[in-house]
Amino acid sequence: MSYIILYALLGVGLFVLGLYALIIHAHLLRKILAINVMGTGVFLVLVALAARHQDAPPDPVPHAMVITGIVVAVSATALALILMLKVYAATGKTELHDGKPD
Amino acid sequence: MNLAQSLPLLVVASSLVPGAIIFFLDEKQTVARIFLNMAGALIKLALAGVMLWGIVHGYHYEIRLPLLPGIDLFLRAGPLAMLFVTLSATLWLLTTIYAIGYLEDSPHRSRFFGFFSLCVTATAGLALAGNLLTFLLFYELLTLATYPLIVHRGTEEARLAGRNYLIYTIGGGALLLLATVWLYTLTGTLEFTARGFLSGLDAVHHPALIVIFVLFIAGLGVKAALLPFHGWLPQAMVAPAPVSALLHAVAVVKAGAFGIVRVVYDVYGIEFAADLGVTLPLAILASATIIYGSVRALFQDDLKRRLAFSTVSQVSYIALGVAVVGPIATIGGLVHLVHQGIQKVTLFFCAGNLAETLGIHKVSEMNGVARRMPWTMTAFTISALGMIGLPPLTGFISKWYLGMGALDAGQNWVIFILAGSSLLNAAYFLPIVYAAWFKPSPSTWPHERSFGALETAWPLLLPPIITAALTLGLGLLASSPISPLEWVRFIASREFAP
Amino acid sequence: MTDNQQTGKAFRLLLVLLLSAIAGWLAYAVLALSSSPAGLGEQVVTHLDTSGVGNPVTAVLLNFRGYDTLLEMAVLLVALLGVWSLGGIADYRESPPGPVLDTLSRLLVPVLILVAAYLLWVGADAPGGAFQAGSVLGAAGVLLLLSGWRLGNRFAGLLLRAVLVLGLGLFVIAGTGLFLIGGAFLEYPPSLAGGLILLIEAAATMTIGATLAALFLGNRPRVEPDK
Amino acid sequence: MEALTLLYWAFDSLLGLCLLWLAWRALASPDLFKAIVLFFSFGLLMALAWVRLNAPDVALAEAAIGAGLTGALLLAALARLESIEEPISPGSNGGETDIHDR
Amino acid sequence: MTGDLLGIPWAVLLILLPLIGGLACFLLPSLSKSLGLLCALAILVAVGGLGWQLAENGAQRYAIGGWGAPLGIDLYADGLSLLMLVMAALVGLGVSVYSSAYFNGDKARHFWPLWLFLWAALNALFLSADIFNLYVTLELLGLAAVALVALAGGADALNAAMRYLLVSLLGSLFYLLGVALIYHGFGSVDIAILAQRIEPSPAAWSAVGLMSAGLLLKTALFPMHFWLPAAHASAPAPVSALLSALVVKAPFYILLRLWLEIFSPTGAAPGQLLGQLLGLLGAAAVLWGGIQALRQTRLKLLIAYSTVAQLGYLFLAFPLGTSIAWKGVFYLLLSHALAKAAMFMAAGNILYFCGHDRITDLDGVAQRLPLTLAAFSLAGVSIMGLPPSGGFVAKWLLLETALRSGQWWWAAILILGGLLAAAYIFQVIGHAFTQADAPAETGLVPARMEWTAVMFAFAAILLGFFATDAFELIGIGAPTSGVSGG
Structure with a gap:
C-alpha cells in the first residue's frame, strides 16, 4: 500500500508539471515534450492505483490501457513532430503565430 | 386527404409551385414565365371562389400537418381568412399583369417573379393560418420573400432600404416569436378560437398577458407600420412599382394588420382585451399613427413617398376599428382592410404608369398630366376621392362604419380623429388631382415614351382601371349579398354572438 | 508568449498557484481512492483460461478488450497517413554511415529481429506481446534507416502499403470471420483462441514495426510506381 | 518497520524525486538537445518505475517505445530542424519545392 | 427474410464499413474516389438498417467479443446515437460527393483514406458505451481531423493544424x-454500470471536472474556442464542413452521454452549479461568436465563428435540463450539421470560383453562382432559427423550456443570438443583389459541388416539417430518462 501512493502522487505531479510547461513554453518541440510528460503522468496514475492491493496480483486492465495509451502517444508525437517541421518550413518560426484576432 | 382538406393546401401551393419552377426558368423564357404566373393567379382565384361559395353553404375546409411536438401546421379556411385570401388573390392577379408589363426587358425577371410568387404564398398561408405558430411561420417567410424584392434593383439606395427593412422586420419577428412561445407556455394551446381562448386563464397571469399583448402589437406593428415602427415603409419605395403596390396593398402591410385582427379577436377575444384595458392604448396608438402619417404625407414632394405615408395612416384605420370595442367598429375596420387595399393598389399602379411613360416622380411635375394620360388619371382621381372618404366610394363606407361604431361604443373622440384625417387626406390628395386636371401641362415631359394609340402599354393601363371600377362598384353595391361588406358583417356576427 | 517581463512574472505566479491548487485537489482525490474496492482484476483471472492466452495483460489487450486494440492500430495507421499527407520533409541523412554505426547496425539488427520474434512468442504466457515486439522491430528499422539503408523501388509501392495495412486488416478479417461462424464480432472460440491471437499478434508486430520505421523516416518513399 | 520496507520506501522516494527532477529539468532546460537527452533518460527511469509497480509489460513497452522510439523521433526532428534552418530563409513558402532535388 | 435482416449487427457493420473502406482506399489509391463513394452509400444503408432495427426492438446493446460489460466492451445504440449516426451518414454522403469533385490528383489520394478513418472514428464513438474506448476513438478522430486540416498545405492551415x-x-x-479516476473509484469503464455505481465522492467530482474540461476544450466552448476559427477556416472546404458539422459535435455527444447518465445522478448542488456555469459559458459563446462573426472580413472565418456561436446554444440546455430542452438540443445538432455543411460548401464554391472569399468583394461572384448563394441563404435561415427550418424547431423548444421554467434570461440569449445570426448572415446575402454587369457564365464550379450545397440547405429547411416523427425515432431507449420529465 505504501509506495503506491508515492507513484500515484508522482503521476499527478508530472501531469501538472507538464501542463505548466505546455502553457509556459512557446517552442513547439517543448510543447510536444510537455504533452509526453503529461501522458506519462496519467499512465503512472493509472498503473499505480492498479497495484494498490498488496496481496492480490495487479489488475491487468489498466496495464492494457496504458500500453494502448503509449502507442497512441507515440503516434501522436510522430505526427506532431512532422507537423512542427512543416510549420517551421512554411512560417520560418517554431512558435504558433496567432496572427488572427482571437 | 379528401377535397375538403386539400383545398387550403392547394390555395397555398397554387403560387408556391409556379414560383419554385420560375426560379429555375432562364431569363429568355418569357412566355413560359407569363403562362406560369397567370395560371397560378387564376387557379388561386378560382379556388378562393370555390371556398367562398363552400363556406357560405356550411362546408369546413381545414388541414393539419404535424410540425412541432404538440402543435400542428393548421390551415383553416374560416370567413376572416377567406376575406384576406380573396383580396390577395384578386390583387395578385392584377399586380402580375401589371408587373409583366412594367418589367418588359429588365434583368433578373425570373428571380423577381419567383420571389413574387413566394410572397403571395406567404400571404395566403398567413391568411389561412389556424394557429399562431402557422401564422408566425408564414409571417417570417413573408419577410424573407419580400427582402429580395425590395433590393431587386441592386442600387446602393435599394440595398440600404433593404437593410433597414430587415432590421425592423427581423426585430419584429423576434418579438413575435417571444410572445408566441410565452403565450404557449401559459396556455398550452395556440389555436385561433372565435372569442379568444385566454378568458379561462386565472388572474395571476394578467400582467404577463398584458406584456405579451404589447410584444404582439410591437411584432405585428412593424409590418402594419404603426407609429414607432413605420420607418422602413417610406424607404422601401425605392423598389419597382409592382413591388410597392404588392407591399402596400396586398402583402406586407396587410399581413401586419391582419395579424393584429387575429390576435385581438381570435387569441385574446375583444371583451377580454377590453377588460385587460389594452384596447384603449391601441386605439390611441392607431389614431396617433393616422394623424402622423397624414401630416408627414403633406410634405412629401415625391409621389410614391406621399402614398407611402398615406398608407401608414390608412392601415391604422384597421387597427383603430379593431381597438374600438363594438361590432359596427369591427365591421368598419375589417371592410377597410379590403377597401384600402383596392384603393391603394390603384394609386400605386397610376404612380407606376406616370413614372414609366412620362418619367414623372414628383408631385410638382404632375401639372396637366390628365390631358396626356386621361384614363390613368381618372382611376387615380376615383381612388383618391375614395381615400378621402367621399360617398358613394368604398372609403366612405369604412369610415362611416368606423364612426358609427365609435359612437356606439361611446368613444366620441374617434369621430374627431376620423374627421381630422379625412381633412388631411383631402389636403394631400386634392392638390394632386387639381394640378393634374386643371393646370396647364408643361411643354415636354421628363422623358416621354409613346405606346401608339393607348396612353401607355395595355398591361400597365388595364389593372388600374379594373381596380378603380372595383372601388366604385363595391362602394355603390355595398349592400348587395356578394359585397365584402356583407361578408364582413357575417364575420363580425361570429365575433359578437348576442 | 511574448508578454513583457512584469506581467509575465505575475502571470506565471498566478499559473503556478492555480496549477498547484489543481494538483492538491487531484492528490486528495487520489488519496481518497486508495481505499476503494479492487478493479476488474479477479474477473480477468477467472476468465483467463478461456481467453487462450496465459499472460493476463495480453488476454485483456487481444481478447477481452480486443476492439480497443483494433482501433488503436487504426490510430497508428492514421498517424502515418497524416505524416505522409503532409508531403515530404528534408531527408537529413546524406553522408554515408560512419564505420562504428555500420558495424554496430550489422551486428544489432539480426539480434533485434530475434528479440522481437522471441517477445512475440513469449507474449502468450509472460510479459511481451505484439506492441513490445513491434517496437523492437521498429527500433531495428530505425537503426537501418540511420545507417543509410532505403527500401528498394520494387518494395516501396503496394507491398509496403500491404505490410502497413496487414495488422489492422487481419484483425478486421478475423473479427468478421468469427462473426460469420456464429459468435459475436471478435468472439474467439476457446479452442481457436490461442492460435488466432498469435496469428493476429504476428501480423500486428510486422505492421507496427514497419509503421514506426516509416514514421521515423517522415516522408513517403519517393518512388511511387502507381502514382 | 523491517529493513526491507524501509529500503523500498527509500528507493521509491529516491526514484520518484529523481523522475520529478528529470522531468522538470527536461522541460525547463534552455538547450533543446539537452532537453531531449534528459527526456530520454526520464523515459528509461520510467521503465524502472513500471517494474517497481510490477507491470513488466508496460515496462517493456515504455523502454522500447517511450524511451527508444520517441527519443529517436525527437532527435531526428531536432536534426531536421537545424538542417532546415540554414538553406531556406524563414517565411519562404514551404520546403516542398527543394525536397525532390536528390 | 426480415428475420435475419434484423439479425445483422448493423452497429458493428457501421464501424467496419468505413474501416475497410479506408484500408482499401489506402491500398489502391487510384480507385479511392469510387471506393469512397461506394462506402458512403453502404454506410447510409447500414444506418437505415440500424434505424429499422431500433424501431423494431428498441435500444440495442452489442457485446464485442462476447464478454459483456464489465470485462469486455459494449456497443450501445439508442435514439440519440441513431440521430448522430444519421447526421454523420447524411453529411458524410454529401461531403463525399462534394469532395469527389473538389479534390483530385495527389490531394485526393491522401483525402479519402483519412476521411474514411475519420468516419469510422465517428461511428465508433457514437456507438461505444465504454469511456476508455471513447478515449481511443477521440484520439483517432483528433489525429485524422488534424491531418485533414493540414491537407490544405498553406502556412495558415499548418499553423491551425498544429494548434488544433x-x-x-x-x-x-x-x-x-x-x-x-473513475475506473479506480468505481471498478468499471462501462457507462451503464457506472450509472448505477457512481455516487458523489472526491474522485467522482474531480473526474467530472477533468472529463468535462477535456471535452469542453475539444468542443471549443467559449473561453476555449481560440483554436476553432483558424482550423475550420483554413481547412479545405469539405473538411471545414466536416469539422463544423460532425467532428466538433463528437466530444459534445460524449459530454451529453456522461451528463445524462453518469453525472446527473450526482446532481447534488454542485451538479446544478456546473450546469449553470455551462449555460453561462454557452451564453457567452453565443454573444461572443455572433459579435466576432459580424467583424470578420473573410467568409470562412465568419462561418467558423458562427459555429462557435451555435455551439453556445447547445450548452444552454444544461441549466434548463428538462427533456424538452434536450430534444431541442438534439434537433439543433442535426439541423446545424446540415446547415453548416451547406454554408461551408457554399464558401468553398465561392473560393473555388474566384480564389478569394473576402465578403466585401462578393458582389460580382454572387450573381454568377445563384445556386451557391441560394444554398447559403437557405442554410442561413436555419442558422438564424427562422421558421420553417430545423433551427427554428430547436430554438422554439429551448425558448419554451426557458420560459416555462422561469429562467427568462436564457430566452433573452436565444433571441439575441438569433438577431446576431441574422445580422451576419444578411451582411453576406446583401451582396447578392448588387448590379452585376455580365450575366452568369456558369459552369465554372462543378455542378456536383453546387447541388450538394443546395441539397444540404434544403434538407435543413425540410427538417422544420418532420420534427414530430424525428423525435419518435430519437426517443428510442429514452436517452434523457435520467433527467426530470417536464
Whole structure:
C-alpha cells in the first residue's frame, strides 16, 4: 500500500508539471515534450492505483490501457513532430503565430 | 386527404409551385414565365371562389400537418381568412399583369417573379393560418420573400432600404416569436378560437398577458407600420412599382394588420382585451399613427413617398376599428382592410404608369398630366376621392362604419380623429388631382415614351382601371349579398354572438 | 508568449498557484481512492483460461478488450497517413554511415529481429506481446534507416502499403470471420483462441514495426510506381 | 518497520524525486538537445518505475517505445530542424519545392 | 427474410464499413474516389438498417467479443446515437460527393483514406458505451481531423493544424485522467454500470471536472474556442464542413452521454452549479461568436465563428435540463450539421470560383453562382432559427423550456443570438443583389459541388416539417430518462 501512493502522487505531479510547461513554453518541440510528460503522468496514475492491493496480483486492465495509451502517444508525437517541421518550413518560426484576432 | 382538406393546401401551393419552377426558368423564357404566373393567379382565384361559395353553404375546409411536438401546421379556411385570401388573390392577379408589363426587358425577371410568387404564398398561408405558430411561420417567410424584392434593383439606395427593412422586420419577428412561445407556455394551446381562448386563464397571469399583448402589437406593428415602427415603409419605395403596390396593398402591410385582427379577436377575444384595458392604448396608438402619417404625407414632394405615408395612416384605420370595442367598429375596420387595399393598389399602379411613360416622380411635375394620360388619371382621381372618404366610394363606407361604431361604443373622440384625417387626406390628395386636371401641362415631359394609340402599354393601363371600377362598384353595391361588406358583417356576427 | 517581463512574472505566479491548487485537489482525490474496492482484476483471472492466452495483460489487450486494440492500430495507421499527407520533409541523412554505426547496425539488427520474434512468442504466457515486439522491430528499422539503408523501388509501392495495412486488416478479417461462424464480432472460440491471437499478434508486430520505421523516416518513399 | 520496507520506501522516494527532477529539468532546460537527452533518460527511469509497480509489460513497452522510439523521433526532428534552418530563409513558402532535388 | 435482416449487427457493420473502406482506399489509391463513394452509400444503408432495427426492438446493446460489460466492451445504440449516426451518414454522403469533385490528383489520394478513418472514428464513438474506448476513438478522430486540416498545405492551415493537434491532445489527456479516476473509484469503464455505481465522492467530482474540461476544450466552448476559427477556416472546404458539422459535435455527444447518465445522478448542488456555469459559458459563446462573426472580413472565418456561436446554444440546455430542452438540443445538432455543411460548401464554391472569399468583394461572384448563394441563404435561415427550418424547431423548444421554467434570461440569449445570426448572415446575402454587369457564365464550379450545397440547405429547411416523427425515432431507449420529465 505504501509506495503506491508515492507513484500515484508522482503521476499527478508530472501531469501538472507538464501542463505548466505546455502553457509556459512557446517552442513547439517543448510543447510536444510537455504533452509526453503529461501522458506519462496519467499512465503512472493509472498503473499505480492498479497495484494498490498488496496481496492480490495487479489488475491487468489498466496495464492494457496504458500500453494502448503509449502507442497512441507515440503516434501522436510522430505526427506532431512532422507537423512542427512543416510549420517551421512554411512560417520560418517554431512558435504558433496567432496572427488572427482571437 | 379528401377535397375538403386539400383545398387550403392547394390555395397555398397554387403560387408556391409556379414560383419554385420560375426560379429555375432562364431569363429568355418569357412566355413560359407569363403562362406560369397567370395560371397560378387564376387557379388561386378560382379556388378562393370555390371556398367562398363552400363556406357560405356550411362546408369546413381545414388541414393539419404535424410540425412541432404538440402543435400542428393548421390551415383553416374560416370567413376572416377567406376575406384576406380573396383580396390577395384578386390583387395578385392584377399586380402580375401589371408587373409583366412594367418589367418588359429588365434583368433578373425570373428571380423577381419567383420571389413574387413566394410572397403571395406567404400571404395566403398567413391568411389561412389556424394557429399562431402557422401564422408566425408564414409571417417570417413573408419577410424573407419580400427582402429580395425590395433590393431587386441592386442600387446602393435599394440595398440600404433593404437593410433597414430587415432590421425592423427581423426585430419584429423576434418579438413575435417571444410572445408566441410565452403565450404557449401559459396556455398550452395556440389555436385561433372565435372569442379568444385566454378568458379561462386565472388572474395571476394578467400582467404577463398584458406584456405579451404589447410584444404582439410591437411584432405585428412593424409590418402594419404603426407609429414607432413605420420607418422602413417610406424607404422601401425605392423598389419597382409592382413591388410597392404588392407591399402596400396586398402583402406586407396587410399581413401586419391582419395579424393584429387575429390576435385581438381570435387569441385574446375583444371583451377580454377590453377588460385587460389594452384596447384603449391601441386605439390611441392607431389614431396617433393616422394623424402622423397624414401630416408627414403633406410634405412629401415625391409621389410614391406621399402614398407611402398615406398608407401608414390608412392601415391604422384597421387597427383603430379593431381597438374600438363594438361590432359596427369591427365591421368598419375589417371592410377597410379590403377597401384600402383596392384603393391603394390603384394609386400605386397610376404612380407606376406616370413614372414609366412620362418619367414623372414628383408631385410638382404632375401639372396637366390628365390631358396626356386621361384614363390613368381618372382611376387615380376615383381612388383618391375614395381615400378621402367621399360617398358613394368604398372609403366612405369604412369610415362611416368606423364612426358609427365609435359612437356606439361611446368613444366620441374617434369621430374627431376620423374627421381630422379625412381633412388631411383631402389636403394631400386634392392638390394632386387639381394640378393634374386643371393646370396647364408643361411643354415636354421628363422623358416621354409613346405606346401608339393607348396612353401607355395595355398591361400597365388595364389593372388600374379594373381596380378603380372595383372601388366604385363595391362602394355603390355595398349592400348587395356578394359585397365584402356583407361578408364582413357575417364575420363580425361570429365575433359578437348576442 | 511574448508578454513583457512584469506581467509575465505575475502571470506565471498566478499559473503556478492555480496549477498547484489543481494538483492538491487531484492528490486528495487520489488519496481518497486508495481505499476503494479492487478493479476488474479477479474477473480477468477467472476468465483467463478461456481467453487462450496465459499472460493476463495480453488476454485483456487481444481478447477481452480486443476492439480497443483494433482501433488503436487504426490510430497508428492514421498517424502515418497524416505524416505522409503532409508531403515530404528534408531527408537529413546524406553522408554515408560512419564505420562504428555500420558495424554496430550489422551486428544489432539480426539480434533485434530475434528479440522481437522471441517477445512475440513469449507474449502468450509472460510479459511481451505484439506492441513490445513491434517496437523492437521498429527500433531495428530505425537503426537501418540511420545507417543509410532505403527500401528498394520494387518494395516501396503496394507491398509496403500491404505490410502497413496487414495488422489492422487481419484483425478486421478475423473479427468478421468469427462473426460469420456464429459468435459475436471478435468472439474467439476457446479452442481457436490461442492460435488466432498469435496469428493476429504476428501480423500486428510486422505492421507496427514497419509503421514506426516509416514514421521515423517522415516522408513517403519517393518512388511511387502507381502514382 | 523491517529493513526491507524501509529500503523500498527509500528507493521509491529516491526514484520518484529523481523522475520529478528529470522531468522538470527536461522541460525547463534552455538547450533543446539537452532537453531531449534528459527526456530520454526520464523515459528509461520510467521503465524502472513500471517494474517497481510490477507491470513488466508496460515496462517493456515504455523502454522500447517511450524511451527508444520517441527519443529517436525527437532527435531526428531536432536534426531536421537545424538542417532546415540554414538553406531556406524563414517565411519562404514551404520546403516542398527543394525536397525532390536528390 | 426480415428475420435475419434484423439479425445483422448493423452497429458493428457501421464501424467496419468505413474501416475497410479506408484500408482499401489506402491500398489502391487510384480507385479511392469510387471506393469512397461506394462506402458512403453502404454506410447510409447500414444506418437505415440500424434505424429499422431500433424501431423494431428498441435500444440495442452489442457485446464485442462476447464478454459483456464489465470485462469486455459494449456497443450501445439508442435514439440519440441513431440521430448522430444519421447526421454523420447524411453529411458524410454529401461531403463525399462534394469532395469527389473538389479534390483530385495527389490531394485526393491522401483525402479519402483519412476521411474514411475519420468516419469510422465517428461511428465508433457514437456507438461505444465504454469511456476508455471513447478515449481511443477521440484520439483517432483528433489525429485524422488534424491531418485533414493540414491537407490544405498553406502556412495558415499548418499553423491551425498544429494548434488544433496540441489542443486535441491536451483535451484527451484531461479526459484520460478522468477515466483513470473513475475506473479506480468505481471498478468499471462501462457507462451503464457506472450509472448505477457512481455516487458523489472526491474522485467522482474531480473526474467530472477533468472529463468535462477535456471535452469542453475539444468542443471549443467559449473561453476555449481560440483554436476553432483558424482550423475550420483554413481547412479545405469539405473538411471545414466536416469539422463544423460532425467532428466538433463528437466530444459534445460524449459530454451529453456522461451528463445524462453518469453525472446527473450526482446532481447534488454542485451538479446544478456546473450546469449553470455551462449555460453561462454557452451564453457567452453565443454573444461572443455572433459579435466576432459580424467583424470578420473573410467568409470562412465568419462561418467558423458562427459555429462557435451555435455551439453556445447547445450548452444552454444544461441549466434548463428538462427533456424538452434536450430534444431541442438534439434537433439543433442535426439541423446545424446540415446547415453548416451547406454554408461551408457554399464558401468553398465561392473560393473555388474566384480564389478569394473576402465578403466585401462578393458582389460580382454572387450573381454568377445563384445556386451557391441560394444554398447559403437557405442554410442561413436555419442558422438564424427562422421558421420553417430545423433551427427554428430547436430554438422554439429551448425558448419554451426557458420560459416555462422561469429562467427568462436564457430566452433573452436565444433571441439575441438569433438577431446576431441574422445580422451576419444578411451582411453576406446583401451582396447578392448588387448590379452585376455580365450575366452568369456558369459552369465554372462543378455542378456536383453546387447541388450538394443546395441539397444540404434544403434538407435543413425540410427538417422544420418532420420534427414530430424525428423525435419518435430519437426517443428510442429514452436517452434523457435520467433527467426530470417536464
